[in-house]
Amino acid sequence: MYALALHGGAGPRPSAWSVALERRYRDALAQALGVGHELLARGQSALDAVTATVAALEDDPLFNAGRGAVLTSAGTAELDAAVMDGASLAAGAVAVIRRARNPVKVARAVMERTTHVLLAGAGADAFAEEIGADLVPSSYFLLSERPVSEEPLPGTVGAVALDGRGCLAAATSTGGMSGQRPGRIGDSPLIGCGTYADDRCAVSTTGHGEWFIRTVQAYDIAARVRYGHSPLSAAIEAAVIQRLPTLGAEGGLIAVDAAGVICMRFNTAQMYRASVREGEEAEIGITATPMP
């Protein structure tokens, strides 16, 4: 059994919504899901699937990650990403990087080619160059074609997967918050906050990053499962639907457990999302209620 889920950000419905825009988002979500799905169907690892899925979302200007990244108050794109392999607890992350086309691939290189987990700023950009990562000029980000660019998207992209060998993985990538102070790091690249995977579940979050740091949200789900013996869905219900709103924390998350159960919950009006399990039809969702 393999399973894959992705998100493209949670938040309010854009005011400029249209049938055509919904179609664009659905196509983009399906396309990115297909990238990871194909790898899992071929027997590749959950780690490969989440990396490739997130890289596809980074390349799409519709999402606040990679090409579609929002800008800081200084007018710069500062990108963050993380990836974690649940079987080994190996993890890699980058924060405040400015030149890599696919931050998630640089995060994976941090995991595989260094003894560190998190590299930030100029040192992370130097690392990206050193390993021959695909570098892009700042105009690559500044020319965002995101159709709702006037709105501050809280969104982020992420993916979680279970592969045929029973291994779990998670990856998350973001352009941060529109107008954020340069140097601000949100939850996405922080292991345990925005991204986490072990042998029981894999989690990727999106939403109010500062609150997801304070609640150590991704690992909080894993801990409710491990120490509280909650089923994954109950753990997520307790955290995302019951607890986070009491803190004023808006957002959502996607998760998969070792049995291939996928949960995608959010306390916002919508969360761009898609999922597929071996032998089943892919599902694409945006609003809370199933779309016709």
Place this chain on the structure above:
Amino acid sequence: MYALALHGGAGPRPSAWSVALERRYRDALAQALGVGHELLARGQSALDAVTATVAALEDDPLFNAGRGAVLTSAGTAELDAAVMDGASLAAGAVAVIRRARNPVKVARAVMERTTHVLLAGAGADAFAEEIGADLVPSSYFLLSERPVSEEPLPGTVGAVALDGRGCLAAATSTGGMSGQRPGRIGDSPLIGCGTYADDRCAVSTTGHGEWFIRTVQAYDIAARVRYGHSPLSAAIEAAVIQRLPTLGAEGGLIAVDAAGVICMRFNTAQMYRASVREGEEAEIGITATPMP
């Protein structure tokens, strides 16, 4: 009831150990403990106590934080720190900063003066300057007087406290790993990894930072207490003594719970540490067995 504990790093015993050096460390630990103790005795908050205690340790060249910070492979000092208030879950942190004398004070300012939790790199240095933080030239760090500077100290400094109102707080500060790649961020400034506090316990770690990120170590302790209903001491025993060695992760941590119970455990040869509880004598420790 108030309680305060601090650490100054866990690791092997320095090869250049001497009676005179031990005396210096003991005096330094007692002095820093006294700073926070005095605040708690006067009725100030746990947050004030951990900030002041860690700032005192940052000012002492014996420890790998602030003035005594080790250098990166590029010969630069890059400092990280975090602080968290358990009552509100408010948190602030800085990473890869180069100019602040007391990173923990800048971390506290991030918590109190911004909507963010973590600022890194040039943006964090700009923030430190903007708020009028005490800035120092790079020679302040390069002139480290640490007597065992030829050895890569894994250490870090931190403090946890319970104040008279029943509020908990934690703070951690580090110069990172000697010879680390520029831009590397360890567990210390990461909420949930090196530093965490809520209404049940406060935790500060020291040791193998990358593993403490992968295990989300500080929040793992809090989660064992909250979801696993473990007493604090049992949670720490299970994590630090039983689990971490199986991963090859060396280090230790200090913690205090809402009843004022202090736990200081490590799986290394020694951990510089000190603690005091209202109405009791202060205790200073270095090796695993009580010193005469």
